[in-house]
Amino acid sequence: MSESMSQQNAIRVNALRSPSLLIGGLITLVFITLALLSFVWTPHDALSVNIMERLKPISGDYWLGTDQYGRDLFSMIMLGARNSIAVALVAVGIGMGLGVPIGTWAAARGGWLDEALMRTGDFIFAFPALISAIMITALLGPGAINAIIAIGIFNIPVFARLARGAALSLWTRDFILAARLSGKNAVHITWEHILPNIANLLIVQGTIQFSLGILAEASLSYVGLGTQPPMPSWGKMLFEAQTMMAFAPQLAIIPGLAIIFTVLGLNLLGDGLRDVLDPKTRQRQDGDLLS
Amino acid sequence: AKDDITIGVRLEPPHLDPTAGAAAAIDEIVYANIFEGLTRIDQTGSVKPALAESWTISEDGKTYTFTLRKGVKFHDGSDFDASDVVYSLDRARGEKSVNAQKALFEPIESVTAKNANTVEVKLKRPTGNMLFNLGWGDAIMVDPASADANKTNPVGTGPFKFSKWTKGDSIAISRNDAYWGDPAKLKNATFKIVGDATAAIASLMAEDVDAFPQFTAPEMLPQLQSDPRFKVVIGTTEGETILSTNNEAEHFKDVRVRKAMAHAINRQSIIDGAMFGQGTLIGSHFAPHHPAYKDLSGVYNFDLDKAKALMTEAGLENGFKARLHLPPTDYAQRSGLIIASDLKKIDIELEIISVDWGQWLKQVFKGKDFDLTIVSHTEPMDIGIYARDDYYFNYKDANFKALIKELNATSDETKRNELMQKAQEKLNADAVNGYLFQLAKTGVWNAKIKGLWANSPVQANDLTDVEWMD
Amino acid sequence: MLLFALRRFVSLALTLLAASLVIFAIMEILPGDPAELILGINAQADTLQALRQELGLHLPLLERYWNWITSMFAGDFGTSYTYSVPVLDLISERLIVSFPLALFALTLSTLLALPLGLLAAAFRNKWPDWGMMGLTQLGIAVPNFWFAMLLVLAFAVTLRWFPSGGFPGWEAGFWPGMKALLLPAIALALPQASILARIMRSSMLDVIHEDYMRTARAKGLNQTQTLLRHGLRNALIPVITILGLQFSFLLAGTVIIENVFFLPGLGRLVFQAITQRDLITVKAVIVLLVATVIIVNFVIDLTYAAIDPRLRKKKGA
Amino acid sequence: MSLLSIRSLNLSIQNKPILNNINLSLEAGKCLGLVGESGSGKSMTALSIMHLLPHHSHLSGAITLDGEELTKLDEKQLCERRGDQMGMIFQEPMTALNPLKTVGNQIEESLLLHRDMTRKEAEQHSHHLLERVGLSPARYSPNRYPHQLSGGQRQRVVIAIAIAMRPALLIADEPTTALDVTTQAQILELLKELMEEEQSALLLISHDLAVVADMADHIAIMKEGEIVEQGPVPQLFDTLSHPYSQNLFEASTHSPIRTKPPLFYDDAGLSAENRILSADQIVRDYSLPRQFPYLKKRHFRAVNHLDLAIHRGQSIGLVGESGCGKSTLARTLLGLDAPQKGSLLVGDHNPFTAQRDDLISVRKDIQIVFQDPNGSFNPRHPVGRSVAEPLHLHRHSVSAQEREEKVAQVFNQVGLNPKHAHRYPHEFSGGQRQRLAIARALITKPKIIIADEPVSALDVSIRAQILDLLTQLREELDLAYLFISHDLSVVREITDEVLVMYQGQIIERGKTREVFDNPTHPYTQSLIAAAPNLEATIQRRRNSA
């Protein structure tokens, strides 16, 4: 028991040493907390319009001031966090949930199936993502659900490729051969041997896709195809604020910073996870030839 | 002085032939600049002679005789005469016509050329609006030889000639030195397409664009007003911005519900919040600057108690859910947000559905599959739409139809005004739609520019009298 | 080689055909009737019917697809519903904005990213590295439309160094054109450059640990010589892959950036065309974009071969 | 005065001591052999001389080359010395060359760097160098890229680079470990020639005592960063005093003791019912990655029309150079990779067409010990779980408790503590991991074990232990072995019968002794001749001394 404990301890110590993991994790945690908190509490009702109170500066009552409709900006940021995070999370979920099985299946089966699945992935990649998202939302109508679908579809080949590549190299490893010799079938092997060994990669890629998802949702909302009013979304807030840059720059700067911080946090988290989970990069630190 | 100008417009026209499309963007560029009609509508909305020097109307109001201006030439050098008028009007009302306002020409029975400068137009019935209608962009005069190419190379009789269209960016026109009237003061004009409000602000501030006759970011107006470089001109438009209501939808059938909504919506706060104070309260489907206008804006004051009482009366004290379809315009999106918040206070929960114009037309306008929507009806003098059975409001009131029928048969001005006021009252009383505000024409341009229209009775940017002052 | 080109061409055509089918299908189920959009809300039924005939919208589905595909092969992309001009003209007018923009952004990001990545790798764990890593993290996190807004505010509105948007056309001269494209290109290039710089750095770090780098040092080359003569080319291989992938993102990015800067480019064309239901234009543009991505990836394949002899065909080995 | 002298050299990397008080000296024209097991600090000693140490290393002591103190020079001066006065041949010929530059180019580079030469002259000179190392430019164009050369040829290019400036000191770090024995012999011959002609001093690093014994005038034995013993050859071998060096010496020539008599293919006792495995004319092709997508697929034939039968109790060796198809054959025999042609029977069933139940019974009888002990365990599973994995075949009849017991039993059999079953693979040493692999193979009590290079990744002392273990298990359990190796001395010690494989085919088969003493096929002859043999070499050196 003590040995596996020591391995966990090593990871824990490493985690503490990795500033990007700490900072990234902290930022992500803050935004997730804000998003979750918004379900039960926001300082004001983020949806209620109150023209008398519009464009109020930062104050004790309105922590970040109010927007042009008199809505509390801080409450909107909280609600926006919920929407942004939900869209990105579900989109990544779709990508992982479908992409990973497809990728591992392709790797296990090989042959024409592999080829066909991967060509389909390439094919989807050939469509510039945002344009296809615009098409999809034009097709299904704008809205958070459709934004999720649009973003999610593009996550599928990303994860499928990653899972397939990693799984393929694992399939030639001797321990997989040993498992095959033990009479285990492909599903069994994938579950027992492949998935645990590619989990790191997937988690790291997951954080990257997550941050890309937040940006994509912002872009879609920015062109009016994402989250629908009256629900606020960071991208939408940015869009509405930009004509007021000259006299109310905070309306554009605050959601902009929220996006930047969240994406930054997630990227840092991903970087940190990579360092902590991947023993190779840990070693890399000492083996420089140059400098 | 400077003799060229860059004018910002919001939408790029799909093409440049006003007789083959509804898009206001076409008229905004070519009308009165490149193309002219028999009559024209001036800044104040009154009818003035244009290619027709003068006209007479028969007693029964069914025969119009136009005397044409002499020596008028199209930009390609061909002469303008009565045969062009016959061609233009026949083309607009003919079987193969793709004119978006074909209905305007429906009363016409025949068009005949009496001689080279005289045209006689016979009507099926007296139509009081005829002269005004002939001033629309859809009724401009074209030459048979060049008519088919007008979409890409418009040839008209106006003070400006078409010179270049950089698709997606700009359309350039230049002075027609052979113009029959006073020549234009500007040598060149460029209409630059700046769709995005932010981009409009930026281009104005950076002085890349000299004028935005219709500036769509009202929030910036105070800022611009205080900037000595610019002149901000608030005028009127023909755009009644209304909360269109499906009068056959469940709940909205009930006039009490519609009235309750009228009381629950704080329209001043919409003007303040969505339009930053720009706009005029209205109480019916009629433009305030029109002589026949009757101010009914105070009838439904903002009164939540009354609204709730009306809801209770209708048996809906617990409220209900409904959909609000919003087309992709700033005014609709912004007003929608406030209305949704307002109606929530009388427990009407609105689900906001943003649609693009294509979906709006298909689902709302044609399919009539909607509860509420917000749109600005910019056609001038269009109260008659409420008499149309197939119109998307689903307002099928026999009394109102009779009123409009009578109006159409009347050409006497005072009688007409009276009827029109009655029509306004009727719509107001039935609270057919939520009448929010008359869209303001918020023009912003360089303080040195003179001669741009302050109001827009028709969609046009007439540059004939525009000049730079030093 | 001929066989190779032929096969590649066939597969290219097949992919495009599949893409065209998907695009056509999506366009068909898009709600909205182009004829109505053209004629507006007061149009009458017979007028609409006349226009539909004119546009060929009354034909059965398959026939329409067939007509579309065959005429496209003949170089005829149809006539735009809304602009009433040949789609090909429309596209080529836009292409001379979008293509230089994408190229400009790509060049900019490459020129920026490669030296930065190299520098960061060479100074690993020193301040240039930290600085670059921080900046690129930011670069990736900043939404490009927001960055574009800031650029306009700073350089067009306040400083007035560059136009706030729009495109004067190349006939106005090369420099005015470039000036109009600079800010959009920067906004587009920023996230790309950030990603690229990071890839360059990590790829360079991988390469630094290769044995042949030590061999080079053992010959007596100093660090800089080793990096440039032996490291750079090897490090470029993964960078090029990313470059190919980025192209597709760049094209997508232009949609938004062209909107912010009201540039008359392809991205805005397709965006406008979708909302105006100018389906024939939408179809053509998307086919074109997809084709570009596929062709770019093909070019990337060839570039690999140029850089990496291991991928070239063996000659008498 | 000696050419190179190292005095009390200490090295630490990130405060971890790596080298401790190293003292060495080397005369011009002589060869110093540096031996010691993996990780003992041989390469670090060499890199200290070149001053190409990893980041964060701290070096102290004195290194003089030709009277010049290297530790006092700055980087620029060092760059001038490197390649010019001291050249180095690196451990891995496969990766030591830049894949994107032609070999000619890479040789010219150092000429252009140190001499005032035109490109033309450098090119001529590089042609001359290639000629020297046996790669005549007429036959092997200098415009080739490294991937177009074989491992041995690449190593020659690396040598050409190292000797381009006729350095006074040539350091060769394991110049032959990655090469097969015949190529190894050629490279060593080449180095000898160069020393003679140029009067360069050679620092030869290897963990193979036999190689060094053949080449060196002087040997230093390293262990854990220290030199434990050094002296001239052949005298050193008679006076080995340090226990570690004695151990090293013995392990290199270790032979396990067998009690059971050998069992040969022509024994009457071998009948058809004893046959466990038979292959008939099997062919295995690998499809190579396409050079371009959409280009025709290419194939590589790794096993070419091969026949084979194994009976109960036999111990068969399979030898052949690296890459001749041994592992591929093993995988095919196990029924993991389907052969493209030919038929295969395990027991009475063809593993690729058999019913599920039959297949399970077949699998119980045949197990494998993989070539690479690192890769054969899932790093995320405790080793106990991995070792128990073949019991999946018995999952309906073995309870969880029985499983535990069986695991404990095999752990004991291979000499490991059953308490360590919950540890993870990385917590074991290479030798222990190899034992775990054997434990896994034993757990189903198979009739035959295919052992694929079970000792090639291990250093000599651990290798000896594993060989003993395998022999002992065979005695106890009456197992049949197919023992795969390219190391002839190992095969010679523990098998009864041997198959020689060459380019996917078996070219010679016979009783081990007979084949080794009397190879008939020319390839077998060259193989056996080239194989280094420590005792024979020492004998030869003694005679010539």
Ligand SMILES: Nc1ncnc2c1ncn2[C@@H]1O[C@H](COP(=O)(O)OP(=O)(O)OP(=O)(O)O)[C@@H](O)[C@H]1O
């Ligand atoms: N870059 C490095 N950073 C830290 N320690 C290192 C580094 N490289 C090698 N070492 C350590 O230095 C010690 C000596 O390594 P060295 O490479 O000299 O061994 P070697 O005798 O050459 O072994 P082999 O026969 O495997 O090549 C080993 O313990 C190794 O772990």
Ligand SMILES: Nc1ncnc2c1ncn2[C@@H]1O[C@H](COP(=O)(O)OP(=O)(O)OP(=O)(O)O)[C@@H](O)[C@H]1O
């Ligand atoms: N997956 C593969 N794809 C293509 N070629 C392969 C593959 N695996 C092995 N080969 C090739 O097949 C040949 C035989 O390989 P194999 O692993 O059987 O050799 P081996 O005799 O076991 O060598 P070693 O002694 O190095 O283990 C080699 O030339 C190798 O390059």
Ligand SMILES: [Mg+2]
């Ligand atoms: Mg070594």
Ligand SMILES: [Mg+2]
């Ligand atoms: Mg092998």
Ligand code: NI
């Ligand atoms: Ni360092």
